[in-house]
Amino acid sequence: MSSSDDNEDLAYEYDFTSLKGTKYQELEQKFSTKINDSFIRLPTLANSAISKIKEIEKKNDENRIRFKDKGDRATVELVLDRRTRIVLFKLINSEKISEIFGCVSAGKEANVYYAINTSQQEFAIKIYKTSILVFKDRHRYVEGEFRFRHGYARHNPRQMVAMWAEKEMRNLKRLQVAGIPCPEPLFVKQNVLLMSFIGRDAKAAPRLKEVGFGGRVEEFYRQTVDLMRDMYHKCKLVHADFSEYNLLYFEDRVYVIDVSQSVEHDHPQALYFLRRDCSNINDFYKKNGAAVLTVQGIFNYITDITESSDEIRWEKAKSTEEISDAVFKEIYIPRTLQELQETGQDESIFGKLTGVSKKPQTNEEDQSLSESDENPNTEDQDKKKHGDILYEGLSKQERKAKVKEDKREKRKSKIPKHVKKQKMKKTKH
Known part of the structure; x- marks a missing residue:
């Protein structure tokens, strides 16, 4: 049998779709012990054999029908598939981290793992789920937002999750610039996000739900509401x-996490999300014994742009008792002044949001208003059209002429139109 026949037998003896080249083999052999979990092992071959197989695969690539195996999509803990492990291996190879440990938090959209580098610095690795997407209503947080005006790969889960990870990276950077306590984003690739670790000695900081506030519950209530206001005004x-x-x-401060679904303040649903956030915070602190404001009071405190002092704004929010919380949670929120006028809502409810405030009327203004009410035709008589003044005293035919x-x-x-266009071009340059 000739050598070409041997090559053909060798080509059909191996599953080429399961071998992604020497790069992955080298990374896995070198760093697989650094990820402390049970991964699916791949058969190892000599480098010469792998090179030979790659040559044959390249020659027959156009004529061969490829078959994908379930092993290509197999995951550990719903997040660690083949592509994700390659990203983790590259993180270790680039010395951003040196070792990855167990899962410290698991949610509906991602798992968070604890990692360290060679200098024992602590990190958190957030890996988004790509196999089973429990969080299925992502389109509510994306549709209508300017950053995703070109689409967001709704029908491709892996691309959509990668865009979701990039969105959280950008939102965390905004919070970092504004000085809001949050994890520091360091690196993002596909569905993997590397951040600073909130905690100490491999022990993650507790969620606010697990904290006993004691007599400081109202202090942390105010701190939490201020975080919402800073996010709205400083980070938009x-x-x-x-x-x-x-x-x-952590360290006597409240940290904000999980901002992947955060939307810009001009999003079509932004104000409805904000109202829901206000209700959630009120319900939590009310259970812990805090003297909370009304939902409308918090909403006005966060969106108010008329007052410069936080203390004055807070005192005004305390005295907000126009409508009950049950009614405010269901009321329509106008987004423009035109909608405010069309719906006929009282400006006292959403006046702080629009920035329009009623000025107190003086005695002279009251007197002028009363006079205008008594003589409604005076204004019409004073306001004459420009044409009536210019052609006054002419007949209809004379006026037309x-x-x-x-x-x-x-x-x-x-x-001339072409001259006007030339002048406009010159002014632009």
Whole structure:
């Protein structure tokens, strides 16, 4: 049998789809012991054999039908599939981290793992789920947002999750710039996000739900509401899932986490998400014995742009008792001044949001208003059209002739259209 026949037998003896090249083999052999979990092992071959197989595969690539195996998509803990492990191996190879340990938190959209580097610095690795997507209503937080105006790969789960990870990276950077306590984002690749670790000695900071506040419950209530206001005004973001499960307590401060679903304040649903966040925080602190404000009071405190002092704004929020919480949670929120006028809502409810405040009327203004009410035709008499003044005293035919003559004279001094375009181009440059 010739050597070419041997090559053909060798080509059909191995499953080429399961071998992704020497790069993956080298990374796995070198760093697989650094990830402390049970991974699916791959058969190892000599480098010469792998090179030979790759040559044959390249020659027959156009004529061969590829078959995918379930092993390519197999995951550990719903997140650690083949592609994710390659990203983790590259993180270790680039010395960003040196070792990965167990899972410290598991949620509906991602798992968080504890990792360290060679200098024992602590990190958190957030790996988003790609196999079974429990969080299925992502489109509510993406549709209508300017950052995703070109689409977000709704029908491709892996691309959608990668975009979701990148969105959280950007949102965390905004929070970092604004000085809001949160994990520091360091690196993102596909569905893997590397962040600083909130905690100490491999022990993660507790969620706000697990903290006993004692007599300081109102202090932390105010601190939490201030975080929401800072996110809205400094970062132009609404968290959209602001609750005791997405807040950490560490070193006497409240930290914000899980901002992947956060939306910009001009998102179509942003104000509805903000109202829901206010309700969640009120319900939590009310259970812990805090003297909470009304939901409308917190909403006005966060969105108010008329007052410069936080203390004045807080005192005004305390005295907000226009409507009950049950009604405010269901009321329609206008987004523009036109909608506010069309719906006929009282400006006292959403006046702080629009920035429109009613000025107190003086005695002179009250007197002028009363006079205008008594004589409603005076304003109409004073306001005459420009044409009525210009052609006053002319008959209908004379008026038409005068209008035509004026237009004819105006056309004589009119700039030609092509000249006007040239001048506009010159001014632009």
